[in-house]
Structure formats: structure tokens, C-alpha cells
Amino acid sequence: MSSTASTQAGQKAQSLTLVEAIQDGLYTEMAQDDSVVVLGEDVGKNGGVFRATDQLYEEFGEDRVIDTPLAEAGIVGASIGLSQTGMKPVPEMQFMGFMYPAFDQIVSHAARLRSRSQGQYSVPMVIRAPYGGGIRAPEHHSESKEAFFVHEPGLKVVSPSTPYDAKGLLAASIHDPDPVIFLEPKLIYRAFREDVPTKPYEVSLSEAAVRRDGSDISVYTWGAMTRPALIAAENLSQSRGIDAEVIDLRTLSPLDTETITDSFKKTGRAAIVHEAPKTGGLGAEIATTIQEEALVHQEAPIKRIAGFDAPMPLHSLEDYYLPQAVRIQDGIRETVEF
Amino acid sequence: MSSTASTQAGQKAQSLTLVEAIQDGLYTEMAQDDSVVVLGEDVGKNGGVFRATDQLYEEFGEDRVIDTPLAEAGIVGASIGLSQTGMKPVPEMQFMGFMYPAFDQIVSHAARLRSRSQGQYSVPMVIRAPYGGGIRAPEHHSESKEAFFVHEPGLKVVSPSTPYDAKGLLAASIHDPDPVIFLEPKLIYRAFREDVPTKPYEVSLSEAAVRRDGSDISVYTWGAMTRPALIAAENLSQSRGIDAEVIDLRTLSPLDTETITDSFKKTGRAAIVHEAPKTGGLGAEIATTIQEEALVHQEAPIKRIAGFDAPMPLHSLEDYYLPQAVRIQDGIRETVEF
Amino acid sequence: MNMKNEAGSKDVPAAVREDSDIVQILDAEGDVLPQASVPDISDRQLLELYETIKLARHFDQRAISFQRQGRLATYAPMTGQEGSQVATSLALAEQDWLFPTYREHAAKYAHGMDLASLFEPLRGHREGYAIPEDVNVMPEYIPIATQVPQAMGMAWGHKLQGKTDTAVLCHLGDGATSEGDFHEGLNFAGVFDVPAVFVCNNNQWAISVPRERQTASETIAEKAQAYGIDGVRVDGLDPLAVYKVASEALEKARNPGPGELRPTLIESVQYRFGAHTTADDPSVYRDESEEEVWRDRDPVDRIETYLYNEGILDSDLESEIQDRIEQEVSEAIETAEQTETSPDNIVEHVYEDVPARLEQQRDELNRLREKYDDGAFSEVLE
Amino acid sequence: MNMKNEAGSKDVPAAVREDSDIVQILDAEGDVLPQASVPDISDRQLLELYETIKLARHFDQRAISFQRQGRLATYAPMTGQEGSQVATSLALAEQDWLFPTYREHAAKYAHGMDLASLFEPLRGHREGYAIPEDVNVMPEYIPIATQVPQAMGMAWGHKLQGKTDTAVLCHLGDGATSEGDFHEGLNFAGVFDVPAVFVCNNNQWAISVPRERQTASETIAEKAQAYGIDGVRVDGLDPLAVYKVASEALEKARNPGPGELRPTLIESVQYRFGAHTTADDPSVYRDESEEEVWRDRDPVDRIETYLYNEGILDSDLESEIQDRIEQEVSEAIETAEQTETSPDNIVEHVYEDVPARLEQQRDELNRLREKYDDGAFSEVLE
């Protein structure tokens, strides 16, 4: 684990992994704003099961980095209460698969207190959760059900795909006046490093990122799938001269439909890559939005390259379940050659 | 409330409302099969807050029609356990908005025990819940989040739109070896009557129903929205000569994609009507499926006529939130005239 | 076993008996019980308690009748429970926070909400949940027990910020004790020792489900032990006893003595005299005669008798009060009936800023409202 | 307060002290405590208990080392807890059902599952969860406490069908007691008086969270009172005491005496000697010296000493047993390492019949597997 920002004050940037950037982001926000508190299972002394909250307990003490009992509805419910007292809670759900016990508190309360109270009360809170597959984890540890939260008005949903974005999106989420579900692609927690400014900065919650310019097809994705999508695009560019534009949505709700449709208007073709089961996944929303806004430009069916409509298998089969570069490449080719 | 099937043994059919047909369906199944048990909050002595379980307690006794403590995860969890002993539990969730506390038991367990155990254990269970808006109910009583359950592999999701279908789909759901989320459109619980056979029968869980033949546009809907969709179609046929085909999906998961795409191939245009918030709703899945399977036939953007991306307002505004015939008509016209 | 009595059999209710484990000050008639210590309340406060309880009773009757006339949507009555509601709220300091359910109309009013705002949601307008800045009340909770961890969290937030002069009082029903959220919230409250008081309004019924079907524990108060917090039972039809217990619990929440714990679970033993809501028919599932033993202990009569006994109230004052509350309730419903909401409201306050897509949805709605007319929207709903 | 001790301070653990509220038979050395009543177990059964506990210890060591070699995925060790696991399972009748968590490897084995199947999921294959017809074990539960209402439901189903010769034993951790599902399940168990025994393996830690941060109640056993069911504490490192307590609870579940309740919550006071899982490093959050007081009460040593004392075991038999269990574990891992799963398996058993859309997804995968090759699927995952 890298040292915290405090010990690196002299530097302008550090080379961090995604999970280190999260930790650095939490550190930065907590150092700036006393009202930010982190709470959850094993986030304190243990620094989080993925070390995302490493050193925070030592740095900010047990009143701001709080080990809670094992109860997700309790954690989120308590966080809603905390947020009514001027605090900005950043609860961690240990894995996305363990958010479901808190589902009611999230969708019936965190998402709705603002509208229920006609703006009188609000819930500035960031619920962090590692999500997605590919790390040989046991059952229930590989969930990717962002679509559940996207379908609940009142929530924002964010998922970074790079260390730089992780810190910047986390800052923007913490500053946001509304509840944000912050989904961390744990497959790439430590996959690569990137320069991350030590100073505070925000990455906007309203803009998707064009990760690769291209003219033949638009590939929409987010989180851990951004990498295989970029690899597939690169491979196809070299092997077939197919020039794919790769768009990392970053914020999944509200969607940046402008960037989505602008790209499509240019390419006329699209593929969407996500880990979640295909049926009812976010890919459907993106494809439908595109045909609503830009049907006249459409030259081929929009391809969804997604998880199976099946629970995530145990790890011996997860490589087949998750979209890999090979599946993405094949899907892009099929769409371009349609 | 109509009398139960037992007292009507001489007749071939009874004229029932949708909620009476549910009651009759439960009665019929319980009379045939001792293993069927009904449980939930207020389902026993009180006969259910909508009278859907009326008379069942008197008829089958407190061991088969069971008032439980107020705890939805407990009800669903206990039902999963009951289903392991050869019983067929039919738990009621009092309103869809109160299913969320049981969300974890539903998605992590009911949906997955079969695959987790490689087919060794299964969860034959039907979770009934009234859903949807339009009855001037308080907050949290008008949920229509079928999309959550459609996105969870292992669950089936069913929603009837007529008394006849209600009884037949309920029978098929109870006979089904997998867990079924049975969503009852409470807006039309008592809206109209229909002849319902007294004898047992099934309506298949794999076939959508074409409620109105048409050639200009396919309108896909389900549950309570089927009626305004049919009214809109009728109005447009008379006023504009627009001939809409109206398809009631009935089973929302797995989708009958064949009927969906066959109709679209004929009409080349589509509108989807649902109460749920537009973004991430089932409309997106249907539209995307259509463009995947039948893009070459598509002549206009597929129109979603749906709830707002906002929590359901209180009743003074719910008529504006829900798709009404006027909105449906307008949307159909726009799509046909595209 | 108290259970049997509370369960709603025709036996004498637990609250009646000279039970050592239940706090009582007034007997069924309103006379002070021997050895009871009356809390130190000024005459002015006693009259406020009385007037507010009377108002609550009247409010309830008017609301039920308005509902029958179709002027209000489903309403959850509180007759029999007003004494406890008002007494708990009057025990609050102004800065304390209140977490009500759908039934605590009087508790909200007694902690500062105006009466008209109570009617607004029942008329389909959310305005009543837009609680003014200076009133420390949360919008009512309909999903059962979900308020418990939230109330815990708010109390915790105050404590973490050193504002221990602020306590949180959280209402819940007997049915709510079966929910996981009750458990998680109270367990957190014990672990983090927060300044919160949880008042379980045990009215013996959760819609049609009697208390003994809700849990096999003898009392609800004893559940506190599982969380390492204090539990206390009080006669919920005795406003003085409730006031005393709530005041002490709130005081302890703010300033615990040595070795004392901040949180308390109060079981306020009551009875739901009426239907669960105006949509409910209790004759289907319970014997109406069961009500009688509880009616004999009507909180309104008891506090009234007490005040007459003490010479604080006489018949002139009583009718002056009665006139005042009738007028207040009438005015409130008139005000509430004037509330109007624009359909634009649907998209507002979902987020701080209206997202682009939601704006489009509003524009589309307004386009249709202009093209057709508003009447068209309610035409074919059913 | 026992809390302090259990919380993992260096004090004498609660289980050690001559505590009237905790059931113990053997002292720390394995000698029978004065006044303890040893349960009636045949020599054959005692040896089975011993051999299975020894096997569990050995299994644990091998699994940890296989995991280090990359031959198994994340593994949850049970050293220190095997005594309780094996004793509870041997107390079960064959027809009784077992609900295990991710840590109850030995409990599953002792109730009939074969060893190889325990390794299979750790090698990424679900086959080990396809439990044979004649073994009454549920697949392990990873989402904490979710098994509690399900175990209650199964016990209830048996009771409703008059099969009260069948009890259900449900394991859970100390951390699990904080979850709403624990509460809802136990509350149902009390209300419907079902033949279920809930064994809380209080190993003092939930990953890095110590027992006293989990709940402010003094003991876990006393939480039973909130549900109107029986609660009992037992020294979980004393296999004889656990066997006795579990047998009695199971017997009472099946045949309650007059006035007795069927359900029991057993708090089996233990200590997690090792890491939470192979992915965890306890030195980050706890003092290793805390372990020592517990190590002195190692269940393997205690039962061994007892058997030597009783003349049931000698060193020849001991090494014969040791050889046998080493061979059994080796064979199991070999068998497990041969398991292979086809990618087709992804779509199977989602529903009884494979839906059309899922069939298409399988066909598409197989088309790709043919077109490219299987290697391509793991190329660029990271």
C-alpha cells in the first residue's frame, strides 16, 4: 500500500493503483472536510478487506473511521441519519453482493428523502462498494448489478475505470448533494498504476469519457470492462483496420446521453460491454436511448456483449462468463460487418 | 367478495374480478394440493388487505393460511425453508414497496439455490405482491419495479391483466418448479369482471397474449397498463384509422421474445407502455431485443411511454405520472407518423 | 404471563394491573395511585398536555369523517393513543428530534408542526412533508421500522459532534419490533451508546395480527436486554406516567449518570381503539368487546379527571378549550384544502438539480397538457 | 461483565472461569470438572468424535497449505472451532438437517458429506454443493445470517407436516447476530415454536471486529429471551460439553417436555485461532498474544487427554488414527483436483429448463470457443 497523501505533500502526483487512488481520495476529502466520516465492516483498524481505507483509522481516529456491527441496513440507515446532522457519511458495503440487505434503506429512503420532503431534507452520502468478477472470489462476491440502482430515481451511480478518475469521481461524489452509489471495479483495483495528483480535484459526474477516438463503431462500457474493450479496439485496429471509439460512461446515472448519442451519430454502429446479466442490464437502456435519439444514423443492430442470464459461476468458469477481449472483438466485428 | 369455488361447484364459470380470480385460484390450488400454503402479513383471519386470501383461513385452517410476524425477509426466508420440505409456499408481500426488506432473500437465495446446488435443491415458491399506482395510496404503496426482478436470473416474473389470466397464470406459477414473482396490478383488482372457469386450468408462463391484432404498430405492455393501451388503440383506430396491435406480455421473465419480434416484423413500429420509471425499465429490454432481432424491419424509433424518472408522487399527481390513454395515443401517433 | 392479557383477550389488560414492572401514576379513573410520584409539571404545562390531547381526539374524529366524505385519502386513526403521543412530545426539548410513523399525527403537532400540514399528504400533496427549518420532525415513515436505524444515526451524528444536548425520539409500533431494521438500529444504538429514545407504541395489534403472534417474548421492553440498553414499560394510556418515563429517558440520553447508558427502549402499552386505517375493518379479525376494558382507561378521561381533581380545570375552561380546538382543526382543514400542486412538481426535488432527461420528461408532459387538456389525464385510468 | 473477557483482551476468557452460566465438562487440561456430568457416550462414539476432530484439524492445515500453493481459492480456517463443529454434528440424528456457513467444513463432513466435495468449490467448481440425496446438509451460506430464517422455515415445514422426529441445526457466527435476518428468523422460531437449534459459534471476531463492538449485550445467549426461546452458553472448546448441550437441545426440539419450548439458541464460546480466511491478516487488528489463553484450552488436546485418561486411547491407536486421516484428506484433495466443469454448466440449473435466451447465450459461447480457442478466454482478463 502506498503511503498516504500527507506523507507525500511535497509531490504533485503519485503513481497509484485504483484502490490506492480511492484511499488517497478518501484521505484527501477527510483532511479537507471534518464532516466526512467513513463507516462499515472492517474499515477501521483493518483498513478494509481490500485496504481501501488503509491508514485512515490511524490518521483520523475512531470517531471518523468507524468499525460497525455486521449489518448493512444498519450501516446505510445510520448513515442516512448521520447525513441529517451535517455529516457526510461514506459507508462501505464490503462487497456489492452484500448490499441487498440494505436495499430498502437505499431505494426507499436514501433515494427519496429529498423528494419526500420537497427538498427540505437531503441525503449527501456516498455508498462505496467493490463490484464485479474475475478475482476467483467465492459465491456472492462477484455481483455487478448496477442496473438495480440506475432504475431508482434519486440515486446517482458512478463507476471509475482508472486511478485518476477514481480519486476525482470520488471527490465529486462526496461533494455531491445527493446520494451516490460508488461502484469500484475490484478486478482492476491493483491492475495498473497511473499518476494521480496529490492535490484535490474533481472529475465531473455528468460526463462520459471518450477513451479512444474512432469512426467505425462506438463501444460503450465502464468499470473493469473498459480495459478489455480498449484492448479489443486496439487489436481490431491493427488486425482489421476497424476503428472503434471506446466510451467509458463513468457515471451510470444520470447517463450522459449527449456523449453517447453524439458518438453514435458519428459511427452509426454500437456495441455495449458489461459484466452484468444481459437481460435488463444497463446495455438495454443505452441501446434504447440510442435508437430513440439517433435511429436515422443506425446501420446495424446494437450489440450487447454481456454476462450470461445466469448467476456468476464459481471461478473455474468465470472467464467464460465475463466479457473478454475475444468476445468483444468478435462482437465488434460482427456489428461492423453487418 | 364472491363466494369461493367450493360453493359454486355446480357452475362451469363465475364472473369474477381480478382479485376474486386470484382468491379463486389460490382456493383451487390449495384444494387440489395439500402442500400449498399461504403465508404473510394479514393473509389469515383478515383475508388479506385486498381480500385476495379471503375465506382461505376459514377453509384451510391456520396451518395452511398463516399470519406471520411483520418481517418480509423472515417471510421469504421461511418460505425458502418450507419449500425444502416438499411444501409449496405462496408468501404474500403486502405491497411491492415492502418487498425490498426481502430483496436479499429473493435475489441471493430464492433465485440461486437451484444453480448453487447444481439442481439438487430448488425453490418452488410463488411470491405474490400487489403492485402499481393509481389507487390514491400513500407513499411507497405504488411501486412498479418489475425490472429489478427481471434482471435477476433464476426468477420468473409474471403479471396478469385479466381475471381469466390471473387464475391461470397463478396456477401455472404454483405448478412451476422455480420461484415466481407474481405481480398483481392492484389498480384493476376490481375494475371489471370476466368469466373465469371454476375448474383448474393453466395459462402458460411462456406465451405473451396478443390482445388486439393490428398491422401499423406493436404496442407492448402488461398488467394495469393493458387497459389504457387497448383504449388508446381503439380510439386511434376510430379516429385516425391507425391499426395498433396490442401485446400483453403476461410473463416478464423469461420474455416471450418470439411473439415480441414476430409482431414487430409485421408492423415495423413499436411503443412500450409501463408504469415504472422509464430509465432502466423493462421497456429498454424490449426495445433492445427488438432491434437486435428485427432491426431491418424497423421504420421508426421505438417509443417508451412510461413513468417518470422520479418517485411516484402523492395521489394528487399520480394521473400525470402514470401513462394514460392520452399519452399512449399521442405516443402511438408520433411513432406511426414518424 | 402478561402476554396473554396484552394479546387482546378479554382479561384485564396488563396496563391495568398493579404490576411492578409497569410505570403508572393515574388509576383507571384518573386518580393518583398510592405511592405514585407525580412528575413536576406546571399547571400551564398540564393544561397544554390536556388541550393537545383533546385536540388530537377531535382531530382524529374530524379526519375520519372527512375521509368518509372523500375529502382525505386513507387515514390512520390514533384514538386511545393520543395521550402517549402528546406526552412523549411534550417531554421533548425544542432541539430534540422526532421520528414519527404514519400514526403519530398528534406527536408531530405537539412538537411544532402545524395542523394543516398534517392534512396535506392525506389530500395527495407532499407539501406537508416539507417541514419548516425550525421544526425538528422528520417526514413520517410508512415502511415499517425503517426509521429506527435512521433515528439511531441522527442521534449518533449529534453525539459525534458533541451536541449531546440534543436527543432523538423515535416512534415505532409493536409490529415493527419483528423487522430486521428494528434489531439493527437498536443494536447499533447499544454499541455506540447514542442519545436516542425508542418508543414502541404497543397498541396490541399490527393491522390484524395480535401482539402474541408478533413475538413470543413476554414483553417488548425486555427486548432491550438483547442490545445492552435499558428497557421500560409504561401504561401508555396514562399521560402523566408516559411524560415521566419519556422525560427521564430523554434526560438520561443527554446526560447519563455514571454507569448509565444513553439509549432506552420504552414500551408504551396502549390499545388501538379504532381501525388500523380507514381502509381497515377490525370486526373481521377481533372481538369488539376487547376494546371495552381499554376504553375504561381512556387517556382523555383520565387526564381530565386529574385536572378537575387538582382544581386546574373547570367546566368553563373545558368548553373554552373545546371551542378553541374545534376552530383550530376547522381552519387547518380549510387551509389544507387550498393546497394545490403543479404537475411540474413530479420532477422537482428528485435531485438537487433536475437532470436533463427528467427535464425532457417534464417538457413532454407539458406539451401534452397543452395539446390535450388536464382532464384527459384522468379519463381512462381505470 | 463477561463481555470484556470475550472481547479478546488478555484476561482469562469467559469460557475458562468456573462460570455458573456456562456449561463445561472438561477443564483446560481435559480432566473432568468436579460435579460435571459426562454425557452418556459409547467408547466407539467417543473415538469417532476424537478422530473426526483430529481429521478436521489436519484438513485445516492441508487446506491452508494448498491455498498457499495456489491449488485452492480463499479458504476459511476452523482451527480451534473443530471441537464444537464435530460435537454438534455428532449430536444430530441422521434425519436432522444441517445449515452450515463457509467455516463449518468439519460439521458438514461429520454429518455425511464426503471430504472431496468440501474441496471442490474451493477449486472453483460448484459440484461440491450438489449434495447427495441421502445427506441432509444445505450448501454453505456465505451471505451472513441469511440461513437463519431459512433454517427456521425448514424446521417449520417439518413440524407442519408432523415430522417432528426431524430437527434442524443452524450455524451462525457472532457477527451474524447483528443482522436483521438473525432477528427475524429467531423471532419466527419463537412464534411458531419450531424444532430448530441455532448454534452461534462465537469465535470472538467477525473478521476484524471484536465481539464487544458487535453488540452491547453481555452474552449472545441472552438474546434468546427477546424471542421467547431458550438460550444456553457452552464452552465451545470442550467437545463433551458441546455434545451434551447440543444433544439436549435437539432432543427438546423433537420432543419438548411439558411447558418446554422447541427452539434453542446455543452460544458456543470459542476463539478463532487463525485468520478469518486465507486472505486475511489478523496481526493488523489483534494482538496475537490474546490467542494464547485460548490455545491452552485447545479442544483437540482436551478430548485427547480425556480419552487417554479414560483408557480409550493409547499411542498406537492415536498413530493409527493419524495415518488414516492423513490418507483420507490426501485422497480427497486428489479426487477434487480431478473435477472438471464444462462452460456449458453456466446455463444449466438456472431454471429447471434452460430458457431460449440462455440457450442462445450458450450457443454463442460455444461458437466463440470453436472459432477461437479456450485459451483466448483468459487472455486479457486483467
Ligand SMILES: Cc1ncc(C[n+]2csc(CCOP(=O)(O)OP(=O)(O)O)c2C)c(N)n1
Ligand atoms: C416494511 C413494511 N411492511 C408492511 C407494511 C404494511 N403495513 C403498514 S402498517 C402495518 C402494521 C404495523 O403495525 P405496528 O408496527 O404495530 O404499528 P401500528 O399500525 O399498530 O401503529 C403493516 C403490516 C409496511 N408499511 N411496511
Ligand SMILES: Cc1ncc(C[n+]2csc(CCOP(=O)(O)OP(=O)(O)O)c2C)c(N)n1
Ligand atoms: C451480508 C454479508 N455482509 C458481509 C459479508 C462479508 N463477511 C464475510 S465473513 C464476515 C464476518 C463474519 O463474522 P461471524 O459472523 O462472526 O463469523 P465468523 O467468520 O467469525 O465465523 C463478513 C463481514 C458477508 N459475507 N455477508
Ligand SMILES: [Mg+2]
Ligand atoms: Mg401496533
Ligand SMILES: [Mg+2]
Ligand atoms: Mg465470528
